[in-house]
Amino acid sequence: MNENVLNAGRTGAAGAWLHRFANPGRFLRLVRPALPWLAVFSILITGTGLVWGYGFAPADWQQGDASRIMYVHVPAAWVAMAGYAALAGCSFFSIVWRHPLADLAAEEIGPVGAGFTFVCLVTGSLWGKPMWGAYWVWDARLTSVLVLFFLYLGHIALIRAFDNPAHGHRAAAILALVGAINLPIIVYSVQWWNTLHQGNTISFTGNSKIYITMLYPLLIASVGFYLCFVTLVCARMCAAIMERRTRGLLLAAADRGA
């Protein structure tokens, strides 16, 4: 606290803004009214993307209907990686600026991100069997995503492993930051090494190698998955803040009663 007051003038506008926003109470006030809207849009957009992909998008010339697995596999993979990037960002803020909100976010991102990674692995496996002829191979892409899953699991366990939550947050933040090195490895694994996994179809700089009527449902499903992730994490963070407040009130009452 003392440190914050001392540094308020020196850390500059960014630091000051972050510290104002880092207040869990303010987060709760800002985000709670948005939660129903976030939930409605998540369901609508994800639903649209998945129904379009499952029932209406054209089948691939080569893979046939099996290419429909793309509309769940690819968004799950993107969200799994974006979620880990968010986790690493929170850990960075947690270590440098000691944000209470960053620790809170890191704690709630972990299980959601692990879930999306799991979905990515399972759907990928179900896609691999009919197309490649194998549920699993140890190529660089599959292995690095499996490592991502274990990083999530390690983070979930580590952040809850200490009696003093601050120690757990510190240790887990270091794990998350070290593990972030895996993200570029996942992205570039298909370019750096020979893999059985296909190369990147979607390109943000050039032309995507996918026909437009297959691209639209993919993008809509991806926006939906991102929204689901944001909604789930925000709802969990709000719940965690309220749980903490309840605990605080009960403890204070117990102290007075004793």
Add this chain to the structure above:
Amino acid sequence: MRAPKKRRLILLLVCGLCLSAATGLTLAAFSSSLTYFLSPREVLLKNPAPGVSFRLGGIVQVGSVNTVITDRMPTTTFRLTDGQASIPVTYTGLLPDLFREGQGIVAIGAMTPTGGFAAQEVLAKHGSTYMPKDVEQALQKAGKWNPKYGPPPPADTWNTMQVKGSNS
């Protein structure tokens, strides 16, 4: 005396830099074992001993596929090529659906003393291109692409192409 926040920030950035460098060097050093398969050219250069199992990847050479059925089990022979070298492969068993001439394939097995490759398992490696059948047919009809002979033309020539029946 620096502010503790700035000190932590610099410390973290230095740690990150060192970690990235260490990981980069490690990955570069182990690059050959991170590679899932060897291409025919690499195999001819490295010349693995017969009987030692490895994965061979390449394109199924056009006109090289030959299937003989004995005791209701198909035995397929084909050549795997990377455009520079090619190796004859023998495989007994059912091939994946995507197996065709011009398709990328990874075969798991070992070299035979005669310089061929005896595959225990064949996996299909499909490309990263997604298009409906109508678009592929239209490209073939226009003479712009034949899947047997290499990758499709640049994506911007077909990914918004108007084709009858593909507007679902």
Add this chain to the structure above:
Amino acid sequence: MNFAPFINGSYGVTLVFLLGLGGLTFARYRRAVRRLRAVETREAAR
């Protein structure tokens, strides 16, 4: 090969995950709201 079990399986796993986690999160959120309100009204009544 029949692709349907693989496609349905993939969509099934995804839906079970999204709906399951969504439901659990909603339940946790509602419980947190209810408990906080209960404790706050009890404290205010003192």
